Amino acid sequence: MQVFPFIVVAWILAVGLYGVVTSRHLVHQIICLIVVQSSTYVLLLGVGYVTGAVAPYFFDVPNHTPAVDPVVQACALTDVVVEAAVTALLLSFAIQAYKRFGTLDPQELAALKG
Amino acid sequence: MNGLAVQTPYTVPVGMMDALQITLLVLVAAGATAVVLIRAPVRQVLMLSTYGVLLAVLFLAFQAPDVTLSELTVGAVLLPAVLLLTLAKVRKKEQ
Amino acid sequence: MTPRQRRWIFLVAGAGLVAFYLWGLLGLPGFGRYPGPYGPAILRVVVAQTNATGVVSAINFDYRGFDTVGEEFILFVAAAGVATVLRRLRGERDRPAVDEAADRDVPDTSSAVRMVALLSVGPVVLAGWWLASHAQTNPSGGFQGGVMLATAFVLIYLSGEFLVFKRFSPVDLTDVVEAVGAAGFAAIGVSAVAMGLPYLKNYLPLGQVPGAVSSSGTIALISFFVGIEVAAAFILIVGELLDQTLLIRRYSSGRGG
Numbered sequence: 001m002q003v004f005p006f007i008v009v010a011w012i013l014a015v016g017l018y019g020v021v022t023s024r025h026l027v028h029q030i031i032c033l034i035v036v037q038s039s040t041y042v043l044l045l046g047v048g049y050v051t052g053a054v055a056p057y058f059f060d061v062p063n064h065t066p067a068v069d070p071v072v073q074a075c076a077l078t079d080v081v082v083e084a085a086v087t088a089l090l091l092s093f094a095i096q097a098y099k100r101f102g103t104l105d106p107q108e109l110a111a112l113k114g
Numbered sequence: 115m116n117g118l119a120v121q122t123p124y125t126v127p128v129g130m131m132d133a134l135q136i137t138l139l140v141l142v143a144a145g146a147t148a149v150v151l152i153r154a155p156v157r158q159v160l161m162l163s164t165y166g167v168l169l170a171v172l173f174l175a176f177q178a179p180d181v182t183l184s185e186l187t188v189g190a191v192l193l194p195a196v197l198l199l200t201l202a203k204v205r206k207k208e209q
Numbered sequence: 210m211t212p213r214q215r216r217w218i219f220l221v222a223g224a225g226l227v228a229f230y231l232w233g234l235l236g237l238p239g240f241g242r243y244p245g246p247y248g249p250a251i252l253r254v255v256v257a258q259t260n261a262t263g264v265v266s267a268i269n270f271d272y273r274g275f276d277t278v279g280e281e282f283i284l285f286v287a288a289a290g291v292a293t294v295l296r297r298l299r300g301e302r303d304r305p306a307v308d309e310a311a312d313r314d315v316p317d318t319s320s321a322v323r324m325v326a327l328l329s330v331g332p333v334v335l336a337g338w339w340l341a342s343h344a345q346t347n348p349s350g351g352f353q354g355g356v357m358l359a360t361a362f363v364l365i366y367l368s369g370e371f372l373v374f375k376r377f378s379p380v381d382l383t384d385v386v387e388a389v390g391a392a393g394f395a396a397i398g399v400s401a402v403a404m405g406l407p408y409l410k411n412y413l414p415l416g417q418v419p420g421a422v423s424s425s426g427t428i429a430l431i432s433f434f435v436g437i438e439v440a441a442a443f444i445l446i447v448g449e450l451l452d453q454t455l456l457i458r459r460y461s462s463g464r465g466g
Contacts, residue, residue, distance in 0.1 A: 001240060001241070002239040002240055002241070002242075003234075003235055004240070005240050006231070006234040006235065006237065006240070007231070009234065010227050010231045010234065013230065017223055017226075018219070018223065021215065021216070021219045021223075022212070022215075022216055022219070043234075047237065047243065049240060049241050049243060050241060050242075050243050051241035051242070055348070056252060057262060057264065057265075057347065057348060058256055058264070059262040059263075059346055059347065063256055064252075064253070067264070068243070068248075069247075069248030070248060070264040070265045070268055071247055071248055071251065071268055071273075073265045074265050074266075074273060077265065077269065077350070077352060077353075078269065078352060079280075081284070081352045081355075081356060081439060082284050084356075084443075085283070085284045085287035085288060085443070085446065086287050088287065088288075088291055088446045088450075089287045089291050089294070091450075092290070092291045092294040092295050092449070093294060095294075095295065096295070107212065
C-alpha cells in the first residue's frame, strides 16, 4: 500500500503513451492523451494523502482535525477543467486537418508535404 | 498515524479505507487499459465516460471532493459531448 | 520505417522511461505519509485568516490566486483558439446538405430524451449557480459551477433544435460574458494594487461567521467571476463545434426526411 498507487500511475502513463504512439486515428490519439493527463491527477492526489485524515473542509468538522493536503487538490482541480479546453483546441485542429487532407490517420499525415 | 486519527461521522477504519482504495486503483488501471485498447472512436468515447466516473470515485476515496466534482462534470459529460460532436463532423464525409 | 519497427522502438524506449519514472516515484515518502510543511501550515491558519471553511477554494482564490489567474487565461485563450481555428475560411461555403446526408438515416430525437433533458435544465442551472457561489463553504467553486452551467446549455440543445440553442446563447452575448468574467477576476486584483496592497490581496470585509455566504472577502466574488467565465468559454466551444456539424443537419431534416 505504500507504493501501489505510484505503480498504478506509472502503468496508466505507459498505457497512454503506447496508445499515442501506435494510434491510427487522430481522435483515438487525443483520447489516449487524456488518459496520460489523468495519470498526473492520480499522482498529485496520491502525493498529498495522509492516512486516516479527513477532507480539508471544516464546516461540520472541528477546526483543527488532521486533514489531507489541500494544495495539491487545488492544483488538480484547475488542471482538470483547463485541460478539457485545451483538448477542445486539439480537436479543432483535427477537424481542420481532416478538411484539408481528407485523412485522419497520423501516420499518413506525417508523410504529406504541405 | 495508525488507526483512526480522528473521530468524526465520516472516517472509517484504516483497513477498510485501504481495501477500498486498492480496489478502485485496480479498476482505474483496468479502465485506462480498456480506453486505449478500444480502437473504434465512438465506443472509445463511451468507455472514456465510464473511466471518468471511475476516476471520480477514486478521487472521492482520496478525500478530495472538489476534484471529484470537477472530474465528474468535465470527464463524464462535457468532454464526451465535445468528442462526439467532432466525430459527427468527420464521419459525415466518410460515409 | 514501418509501423512494426516503430512499435518495437517505442517498447524499448518506453520501458526505459517507465523504469526511470518508477525509480523516481519510489523515492517519495510513501503513500499516506505526507511530511511536507506547506499543507499543515496552511491548514493551521486558514480559517482564522480568511473565515473560509472551504480550504481548497481559499487556496485557489486567495493564497495561490495568481496561479488561478494564469489558468483562467489559458481557458480564455483556448476558447478563442477554437473559434479562430474553426472560422469559415475564404473559399468554404455551407454546402447544401442534400447530397451529403441523403444516404444516412438520421432518426429523430426520441421524446423521452427531449423530456428528460428539458426537465433537468432547471435543476442543473440551479446546482451550477449554487456551486459557483458557495466556494468558501463546501466543496464547490467557480470551476465546477461554471462547467455545470455549460452542461445545462448542452441539455437545451439536446431537448430541442439547434436553433433554440443558438437563440439562448448568441455568440456576441457569450463573448461579452466570457470577457467580463476574465476581466473581472483581473480587475479585482488590480483594484487591490490601486489601494496600495499587493496584487489580489483579500481586502473586502471578512464577515462574522466562518463559512457563511457573505464571508471571506474577495474569495466569493472571484469565484463568481470565474464561474461565469468558465461557463461562457465552454458554451462557446460547444457552439463552435455544433456550428460545424449541425447547421447542415437542420436543413436535411426539413428537406429530405
